Amino acid sequence: MKRALAFLLMLGFSLVSYPQSLPTGILQLQTHSKPWPPNSSGTVNINVVIKEGFKIPKRPSPKLQITPAPEFEVKGETSFVEEGQGKDPEYFNAFKPISLQVRTTQAKEPGQYSLSGKFVYFYCAEKEKYCSRSVETVQIPIEIAGNK
Numbered sequence: 001m002k003r004a005l006a007f008l009l010m011l012g013f014s015l016v017s018y019p020q021s022l023p024t025g026i027l028q029l030q031t032h033s034k035p036w037p038p039n040s041s042g043t044v045n046i047n048v049v050i051k052e053g054f055k056i057p058k059r060p061s062p063k064l065q066i067t068p069a070p071e072f073e074v075k076g077e078t079s080f081v082e083e084g085q086g087k088d089p090e091y092f093n094a095f096k097p098i099s100l101q102v103r104t105t106q107a108k109e110p111g112q113y114s115l116s117g118k119f120v121y122f123y124c125a126e127k128e129k130y131c132s133r134s135v136e137t138v139q140i141p142i143e144i145a146g147n148k
Helices: 002-010
Strands: 027-033 041-050 063-066 072-075 098-104 111-125 130-144
Touching: 027 111, 027 130, 041 130, 072 111, 098 130
Parallel strands: none
Antiparallel strands: 027 041, 041 098, 063 111, 072 098, 111 130
16 A cells, blocks of 8 residues: 555655636626515526636536525526527527526515525636536525615
């Protein structure tokens, strides 16, 4: 065992774990919503922007998975639809905004809340010529307005 360890160290392998510096946020979610009154519903619009220097393949398609929450009911399509035709038919050019209808299912006090979720997608770096998968945790902010 000691010989194998010495051999690996001689080859330049390290047993020390370093944090990976892989790029994150290649697809950036930008959420927009107006506050809505308690015990009602509102719309959350999500724009998805591709970071410059990266491409998003159409297969497998990116997925936005909203974690079910007992206090909110979420309706709407979380699939990604291409906006405009790009130069390469294998990659997305841009995305149409996603619109979610969110309704409070329990009496909520005015304040800031959020929906949790997971964003899973593949991306390719144009300059470095590699592709990888990204799984990111997302928080979608929601504001319940006070009565005026």
